[in-house]
Amino acid sequence: MLETISQLESCLQTAVISAFELMCFTALEPAVEDTECSDGILRGEVEFEGDAVGRLRLEMPVIAARSIAADFYSAEPDMPQNQVEAVVGEMANVICGSMLSTYAPEGGFCLSTPEVGVGPAERYPVRRCFHMESGPVIVSLACKSSSPHPR
Amino acid sequence: MRVLIVDDSPAMRVFIRRVLELTGLDLESVTEAGNGREALTILQSESIDLVLCDINMPEMNGEQMLTALKQDGISTDACIVIVSTDATSKRVDRMLGLGARGYLTKPFSPETMRDTLERALGTAYA
Numbered sequence: 149m150l151e152t153i154s155q156l157e158s159c160l161q162t163a164v165i166s167a168f169e170l171m172c173f174t175a176l177e178p179a180v181e182d183t184e185c186s187d188g189i190l191r192g193e194v195e196f197e198g199d200a201v202g203r204l205r206l207e208m209p210v211i212a213a214r215s216i217a218a219d220f221y222s223a224e225p226d227m228p229q230n231q232v233e234a235v236v237g238e239m240a241n242v243i244c245g246s247m248l249s250t251y252a253p254e255g256g257f258c259l260s261t262p263e264v265g266v267g268p269a270e271r272y273p274v275r276r277c278f279h280m281e282s283g284p285v286i287v288s289l290a291c292k293s294s295s296p297h298p299r
Numbered sequence: 300m301r302v303l304i305v306d307d308s309p310a311m312r313v314f315i316r317r318v319l320e321l322t323g324l325d326l327e328s329v330t331e332a333g334n335g336r337e338a339l340t341i342l343q344s345e346s347i348d349l350v351l352c353d354i355n356m357p358e359m360n361g362e363q364m365l366t367a368l369k370q371d372g373i374s375t376d377a378c379i380v381i382v383s384t385d386a387t388s389k390r391v392d393r394m395l396g397l398g399a400r401g402y403l404t405k406p407f408s409p410e411t412m413r414d415t416l417e418r419a420l421g422t423a424y425a
Contacts, residue, residue, distance in 0.1 A: 171405075235310055237310075238311055242384050249387055256390060
């Protein structure tokens with residue numbers, strides 16, 4: 149279990165940076181210290197099953213989510229909230245798929261439809277924090293169990 | 300080139316359309332469908348050159364759509380390219396085995412999309 153989490157964590161950072169760069173044309177810098185989103189948090193969450201089983205959450209301040217959504221759609225940031233939420237959900241989905249494809253390239257996995265919520269949520273054990281110009285980005289993981297043969 | 304984007308996420312359809320426009324490929328029209336069943340209906344009534352298709356979708360997913368195209372003998376000359384977050388070899392092999400001519404893994408750049416589409420389409424639209 150610990151080995152699974154460690155391996156997933158090592159795949160996570162590349163997946164996050166790549167997804168933001170290629171889908172939102174936004175550069176992310178890994179944060180040295182743990183960060184908290186102060187208020188107005190938007191979070192996208194995806195459940196995964198396969199060689200590893202768990203949940204991945206992407207969270208950021210609403211203002212930062214609006215900024216990346218504008219880049220995602222190539223539009224102005226004053227778009228309807230549901231369009232911003234859809235981008236956060238899609239980004240969580242892409243990050244999770246990318247991480248799992250690197251973790252077990254010969255394996256297989258299923259992802260749930262992304263869920264989007266507002267406000268703080270239960271803290272997951274594995275966290276990676278990033279900075280972008282419009283605010284912090286936090287990606288966290290919780291693993292329920294894993295296959296005995298992950299690779 | 301007439302393109303059909305098949306994805307249940309309106310946000311992802313906007314993104315794919317946007318990146319497609321950045322590839323510089325000659326686009327005559329871009330149509331959208333929210334699942335495989337809608338895509339099959341369009342393929343039976345419209346002339347489509349390229350289908351960019353997600354896998355996980357409600358009602359009829361990408362794998363079911365490829366299977367239906369084969370089993371139901373739906374006549375289409377469209378080149379089907381899968382667009383998915385799942386880059387595992389098992390999934391890629393399965394989709395290519397069902398008739399997809401290319402596989403594009405999210406996230407992708409316009410350059411990667413262009414390379415994948417050119418390989419899938421051959422030189423006809425390059």
